Amino acid sequence: MTRRALVSGASIAGLASAFWLSRTGWEVQVVERADAFRDGGQNVDVRGVAREVADRMGITAVIRDRTTTEQGTRFVGRDGRTIGEFPAEAGVDGPTAELEILRGDLARTILEALPDGVDIVYGDAIERIHDAEGSARVRLTSGTEVEVDLVVVAEGVRSRTRSLVFGDAAELDRLGLAIVYGxxxxxxxxxxxxxxxxxxxxRHVTLRPDAMGTIRATLAYRCERDEVTGVEREARESLLDGIFADAGWEARRVLDGLATSSDVYADDLAQVRMPAWSAGRVCVVGDAAWCVTPLAGGGSSLALIGPYVLAASLQDADVDAGLAAFESWMRPLVEETQDLPPGVPGIAYPTSRLGVSALRAGIRVAASAPVRRIAAKAFGGAATDERPLPSIRTDG
Ligand SMILES: Cc1cc2nc3c(=O)[nH]c(=O)nc-3n(C[C@H](O)[C@H](O)[C@H](O)COP(=O)(O)OP(=O)(O)OC[C@H]3O[C@@H](n4cnc5c(N)ncnc54)[C@H](O)[C@@H]3O)c2cc1C
Incomplete structure (x- = not known):
């Protein structure tokens, strides 16, 4: 009998889950809280094991076509002069990975690759789950009821269904860093x-290219409490103005640009830690399960890898055994990726001029020819694993 799955969240992890479950014979429905496909978001990358997953999905060529064109990463001083640089190099997933793409473009690429038959419902969400006797009965906010063999929660870092099912078992480990992208x-x-x-x-200010003739800007700063998530636009702008007005380099331009930008994403960074990623017939994937944050890097890559491993693990197993196998393959990779490089965020966000000078000296050494490739890997070496991916049989 065909097994049925309900996936909640239609971004990278949710759509990749729908892709792989459907390709391995599940009947899949996706519910997304937003009223339509969510475009937008800034630069993410496909690195490490995720490149192999993208190949197996047949989407690598499309990702390359939609790349942001970024040539590498360059640390600059107040006057814009280069302090040290890490060019993008094939086979080295440095700060600029081989495959760089905008979040919305990656999500759309997966959406376009979905097998026929995956049903996506926008503007709806899980309200209640009754998990009993080998199936989950789910009530949606629209009033619709569905009965499925598996619920996959891919709702991002602040997932509501995760709270509903796992309660306090999911910890948000705050990193004391706010980032605003636009x-x-x-x-x-x-x-x-x-x-x-x-x-x-x-404080950090960064500018990145895209292939659309615009620039992707970031302001990041350390703070004690959550300050930017869900904050109204006007309040956020005046907060950022107070913090960045005297930062120097292009900070003023970014502040002015964000004030009129229609694509702004703000987040107080927190890593998600859970002792188990499933309970009964419900499992979590992507940021909802293990958000690593951009500080660790590799969040979008894990959001591609996790769904593949989930579907492969479930293929020849019942749901309990499959979920256990999924967790045991993914956990070492996630833990290693969550492990922040030494000095991050601490010394990477210096307070004083002396601290900034010391950091720049370190960047100059790291970017010098003899050590650059090794240093670049340390910067961005997330989501890499020596183990082969579990095998998968698809129906076409
Ligand atoms: C619009 C948007 C912009 C982003 N911009 C950036 C960025 O600029 N830089 C960056 O580093 N990361 C950004 N991210 C986060 C990034 O996509 C993730 O860190 C990473 O790619 C993992 O993806 P995910 O699919 O696990 O989670 P997310 O990409 O966070 O996706 C979660 C999805 O679940 C949906 N959802 C949430 N709650 C519910 C619910 N209760 N019911 C149904 N659906 C729900 C959301 O609308 C979203 O579509 C953005 C995410 C989104 C949604």
Whole structure:
């Protein structure tokens, strides 16, 4: 009998789950809280084991076509001069990975690759789950009821269904860092490098290219409490203005650009830690299960790898055994990826001029020819694993 799955969340992890479950014979329905497909979001990458998963999905060529064109990462001073740089190199997933793409473009690429028959319902969400006797009965906020063999929760870092099912078992480990991303206008002075400026006062400003003729800007700063998630636009702008007005380099331009940008994403970074990623017939994947944050890197890659491993693990097993196998393959990779590089965020966000000078000296050494490849890997070496992926049989 065909097994049925309900996937909640239609971003990278949810759509990849729908892809792989459907390709391995499940009947799949996806519910997404937003009223339509969510475009938008800034630069993410496909690195490490996720490149193999993308190959197996047949989407690598499309990702390459939609790449952001970024040539590498360049640390700059207040006057814009280069302190050290890490060019993108084939086979080295440095700060700029081989496959860089916008979040919305990656999600759309998976959406377009979905097998026929996957049903996506927008503007709905899980309200209640009754998990009993080998199936989960789910009530949606629209009033619809469905009975399935598996519920896959892929709702991102602040997942509501995760709270409903796992309660306090999911811990949000705050990193004390706020990041605001936005799309701003490109000028003739911009180039195709990720330019990264470290200012005093624990502040970073970065600019990245895209293939659409705009620039993807980031403001990041350290803070004690959550300050930007879910905050109204006006309040956020005045908060950022107070923090970044005197930061230097392109900070003023970014503040002005964000004020008129229609694509702004703000997050107080927190890693998600859970002792188990499933309970009965419900499992979590992607940021909902193990958010690593951009500080660790590899979040979008894990959101591709996890669904593949989930479907492969369930293929010849009952749900309990499959979920256990999924967890035992994924957990070492997730734990290694969550492990932040030494000095992050601490010394990477210096307070004083002395701290900034020391960091720049370190960047100069790291970017020098003899050690650059090794240093680049340490910067961005997330989501890598020596183990072969579990095998999968697809129906076409
Ligand atoms: C619009 C958007 C913009 C983003 N921009 C950036 C960015 O600029 N930089 C960055 O590093 N990361 C960004 N992210 C996060 C990034 O996509 C994830 O860190 C990573 O790719 C893992 O993806 P995920 O699918 O696990 O989670 P997410 O990409 O967070 O996706 C979760 C999905 O679940 C949906 N959802 C949430 N709650 C419910 C619910 N109760 N019921 C049904 N659906 C629900 C959301 O609408 C979303 O579509 C963004 C995410 C989104 C949704």
């Amino acid at each position: 799309t701003i206008e490109r000028t003739d002075a911009d180039d195709d490098w990720w330019r990264w400026y470290v200012a005093t006062g624990e």
